[in-house]
Amino acid sequence: xxxxxxxxxxxxxxxxxxxxxxxxxxxxxxxxxxxxxxxxxxxxxxxxxxxxxxxxxxxxxxxxxxxxxxxxxxxxxxxxxxxxxxxxxxxxxxxxxxxxxxxxxxxxx
Amino acid sequence: xxxxxxxxxxxxxxxxxxxxxxxxxxxxxxxxxxxxxxxxxxxxxxxxxxxxxxxxxxxxxxxxxxxxxxxxxxxxxxxxxxxxxxxxxxxxxxxxxxxxxxxxxxxxxxxxxx
Numbered sequence: 001x002x003x004x005x006x007x008x009x010x011x012x013x014x015x016x017x018x019x020x021x022x023x024x025x026x027x028x029x030x031x032x033x034x035x036x037x038x039x040x041x042x043x044x045x046x047x048x049x050x051x052x053x054x055x056x057x058x059x060x061x062x063x064x065x066x067x068x069x070x071x072x073x074x075x076x077x078x079x080x081x082x083x084x085x086x087x088x089x090x091x092x093x094x095x096x097x098x099x100x101x102x103x104x105x106x107x108x109x
Numbered sequence: 110x111x112x113x114x115x116x117x118x119x120x121x122x123x124x125x126x127x128x129x130x131x132x133x134x135x136x137x138x139x140x141x142x143x144x145x146x147x148x149x150x151x152x153x154x155x156x157x158x159x160x161x162x163x164x165x166x167x168x169x170x171x172x173x174x175x176x177x178x179x180x181x182x183x184x185x186x187x188x189x190x191x192x193x194x195x196x197x198x199x200x201x202x203x204x205x206x207x208x209x210x211x212x213x214x215x216x217x218x219x220x221x222x223x
Contacts, residue, residue, distance in 0.1 A: 041200075043202055043215055046214070049211070089152060098155075099154075
């Protein structure tokens, strides 16, 4: 059974700093790894999807990497802004999409 | 990108009543849709996989007689919470799989059972 863990559970950083969110998964037999953003009381916004054959994906200030062999993915956010404050979820897709526990990010103006 | 809608966005009902939640893929056809639930400050848990024209596949621990899923067309799946109780209060999110193999998520439905 796939288990996905995200560390830290919560993170507060001053505006402008670069930061890294971590995601680990137990079963490396995945098709892809996705990162989502969820604002309070809202649905999911897809940020980046990394296919199993890829190592990383970039979109604007976001960069996600994938290391299947070690069961890890990271989401790098450059030059953080208050609008980046949200919960970030990673999800590993194998037989089904398994979500991590989330990291609640607060950017301090 | 592909758009998935849910209706209603929030609903309050009395204990013992049934509530239906709709999930629609607006600009693509989805043979497979998924239903998730999310408790406060927790992650999303897959409840069931809905396949058009066939019975839904439920995850272990999810009561299929309580959470009725119907996927009658390629653009609509419904989740009916029967005889709802306060412990069923949660955030329900659906997703639809679009070709070639990407899931698009709906905005979620907040259910509160009094």
